[in-house]
Amino acid sequence: MSKATRPFDVNALWALDRIGAPSLCPDGAQAVAAVTRYDMETNQARASLWLFSTLGGAPRRLTEAGDKDGNPQWSPRGDLVAFTARREQGGHKDEEPQLYVIAPDGGEARRVGRVPTGVDAFKWFPDGRRIAFVSWVWPDRKAAGQAEALREFKARKETAYVTDEALYRYWDHHLPAGRVPHLHVIDIDTGRLRDLFEGSDWELERAEPNAQSFDISPDGRRIAFAFDPAADKRLDNRFALAEIDVRTRRVQTLLQDGDWDFTAPRYSGSGAHLAFLASHQALGHNQPHRLAVLDQQGRWAVFSDDWDHDVAAPLQWAEDDQAVLFAAEERGRRHLWRFALGDRQAQRAFEGGHVGAFAHAGGLTVVNHDSVQFPPRLSVLEGSSAQRIETLNDERLAAHRFGRHEEVTITGARGDAVQMWLIYPPGFDAKAKKKWPVMHVIHGGPHTAFGDSWHWRWNHQVFASPSPLGTAGGTAQGYVVACVNYHGSSSFGHEFLDSITGRWGEYELQDVEAATDWLLKKPWVDRQRIVATGGSYGGYMVAWMNGHVKPGRYQAYVCHAGCYDWQAMYADDAYSWHRKELGAAYWEDPARVAAQSPHSFAQHFRTPTLVVHGALDYRVPDAQGLAYYNTLKSLGVPARLVWFPDENHWILKPRNSRLWYGEFFGWLSRHLPKGR
Numbered sequence: 001m002s003k004a005t006r007p008f009d010v011n012a013l014w015a016l017d018r019i020g021a022p023s024l025c026p027d028g029a030q031a032v033a034a035v036t037r038y039d040m041e042t043n044q045a046r047a048s049l050w051l052f053s054t055l056g057g058a059p060r061r062l063t064e065a066g067d068k069d070g071n072p073q074w075s076p077r078g079d080l081v082a083f084t085a086r087r088e089q090g091g092h093k094d095e096e097p098q099l100y101v102i103a104p105d106g107g108e109a110r111r112v113g114r115v116p117t118g119v120d121a122f123k124w125f126p127d128g129r130r131i132a133f134v135s136w137v138w139p140d141r142k143a144a145g146q147a148e149a150l151r152e153f154k155a156r157k158e159t160a161y162v163t164d165e166a167l168y169r170y171w172d173h174h175l176p177a178g179r180v181p182h183l184h185v186i187d188i189d190t191g192r193l194r195d196l197f198e199g200s201d202w203e204l205e206r207a208e209p210n211a212q213s214f215d216i217s218p219d220g221r222r223i224a225f226a227f228d229p230a231a232d233k234r235l236d237n238r239f240a241l242a243e244i245d246v247r248t249r250r251v252q253t254l255l256q257d258g259d260w261d262f263t264a265p266r267y268s269g270s271g272a273h274l275a276f277l278a279s280h281q282a283l284g285h286n287q288p289h290r291l292a293v294l295d296q297q298g299r300w301a302v303f304s305d306d307w308d309h310d311v312a313a314p315l316q317w318a319e320d321d322q323a324v325l326f327a328a329e330e331r332g333r334r335h336l337w338r339f340a341l342g343d344r345q346a347q348r349a350f351e352g353g354h355v356g357a358f359a360h361a362g363g364l365t366v367v368n369h370d371s372v373q374f375p376p377r378l379s380v381l382e383g384s385s386a387q388r389i390e391t392l393n394d395e396r397l398a399a400h401r402f403g404r405h406e407e408v409t410i411t412g413a414r415g416d417a418v419q420m421w422l423i424y425p426p427g428f429d430a431k432a433k434k435k436w437p438v439m440h441v442i443h444g445g446p447h448t449a450f451g452d453s454w455h456w457r458w459n460h461q462v463f464a465s466p467s468p469l470g471t472a473g474g475t476a477q478g479y480v481v482a483c484v485n486y487h488g489s490s491s492f493g494h495e496f497l498d499s500i501t502g503r504w505g506e507y508e509l510q511d512v513e514a515a516t517d518w519l520l521k522k523p524w525v526d527r528q529r530i531v532a533t534g535g536s537y538g539g540y541m542v543a544w545m546n547g548h549v550k551p552g553r554y555q556a557y558v559c560h561a562g563c564y565d566w567q568a569m570y571a572d573d574a575y576s577w578h579r580k581e582l583g584a585a586y587w588e589d590p591a592r593v594a595a596q597s598p599h600s601f602a603q604h605f606r607t608p609t610l611v612v613h614g615a616l617d618y619r620v621p622d623a624q625g626l627a628y629y630n631t632l633k634s635l636g637v638p639a640r641l642v643w644f645p646d647e648n649h650w651i652l653k654p655r656n657s658r659l660w661y662g663e664f665f666g667w668l669s670r671h672l673p674k675g676r
């Protein structure tokens, strides 16, 4: 087969390099990022650090020895790159992730001290000699006692997880029992380690204590951090901001207001201001994150309240302290924005596609961005245009032809304009006589959006790429892929996002159905070959469709990690959201909850369904998928179950992913009439 005509299948997808978030050296001349490569044969991943010049020149691999080198951060002095890894070095094998530093011009990486409880997120101090980081510790033990506590914990014979916490697991892992996330400081020359919260009740947020949870002042004397002021830690508690004096370890609360949730603090260059995200929870739990600023007198103000966008962390001050950079979604795309504090205007600094991450230093900005047409790549911004600084995947991508994509607007629920993205098979011609199968891919959330972005797990180009063997035999199928940003989706403003609260299923289905009606009017659509697929809330939607749409309209469904029964969903890690989203708890108004739950409509299920679930999924526990599958079997509806004992909400291992795509396409093609 000639170059550029090979189908883009799961093997081609997993052969691509995955480039992580960049970090820039102080003058902006070079960026460092982790690049992860997968091997389908061994089923393993290997991540190493690469350097990318913003001035031209080929990328250079910086680390070779480690197999999972990650989170690189360039030191403010420019002389070192710090990263986390588990390595075998100096006769010692890391049991927990540790900090390493390496000079950017090469040589051996060096482990910085030893942290028995391991190193999570970290940030350099401005002096370039110390690093602040997060580690989960036993709060009743001193720093010197942590190694012993860990040894005791690992040596125990009992395996039970015992807790009286409300928040005890998150997505796919139990929070370390009895441990809490503390801020630490380590001296990179001596390895001297201090737990800044030792002996106190202070701790960082438990669900996701990351590099956005804290920030170091430009003079290195203070660290601002977000914390949960409630004694009973919960996922949806309203956070406050505090500041610790690094020398004295004295903490003062900077900002606490029961009506608001405050996160992601970031000092201005002068240190006089703190930018942060503020969500006005008293107005509703779905309120967007606004850009806010606190001054040294304790006065704070929201700056983006007239701008109907959800501001995402991290926040990054511009050099002149007059503007803040951040990423935010808009109509299915995610741009990099420059928000001027003076006139409170947001300007696109870089247009997505999808901006996944960015770094800004020395007057330069590097973005990690992707699109339906290409996986994440790195570009440097030059004025209003962007210049690519690597081509790691270009040769591999050139072997395939990708289909074009476009957005269309349909009229959905309430007569509102609803966005649908269409990804066409390569060579698609609307004027030709050929009829094409259509696959709805319904996004999760519900408060997320599909758009002009690359998806590693539900890859639109793999779905759209035609198989040389035809629909029955190949791993790629030539679907027109339809992604509807139904009511409830993010990026279309707060009212649209919140419009489904308390009535889940209703508007979303009207939107998907309106999209199908729109598609059915197109001469290129094969009316006998329309399917719907989705994961998580998208899985909820296809189970909902099975109970609400006339059988025969869709030939088959795929329900991945789908929410099936909102009462039983109380077993999930996000249970505190249900009451707010559904409008009632099941003990308060069982009928209202049941009315939004696919399992209540089981008597109508007729459409063949592939059910997929991972046992390590704590967001949508696998009992949801099993209950759906068992119900379909009991009703005699054709169904097939793919259950992964070692995957979570997502299928992350190469071989499991290949099986997933094979089962996915196999199921759909078995239930579709042969193509015309």
Ligand SMILES: CSCC[C@H](NC=O)C(=O)N[C@@H](Cc1ccccc1)C(=O)O
Pocket: 443, 444, 445, 446, 447, 448, 535, 536, 537, 538, 563, 572, 574, 577, 581, 619, 620
């Ligand atoms: C307020 S929605 C729940 C949180 C969350 N949203 C972000 O994506 C989420 O995990 N959604 C799941 C589905 C789900 C919905 C409600 C409760 C648990 C799970 C998803 O679609 O990934």
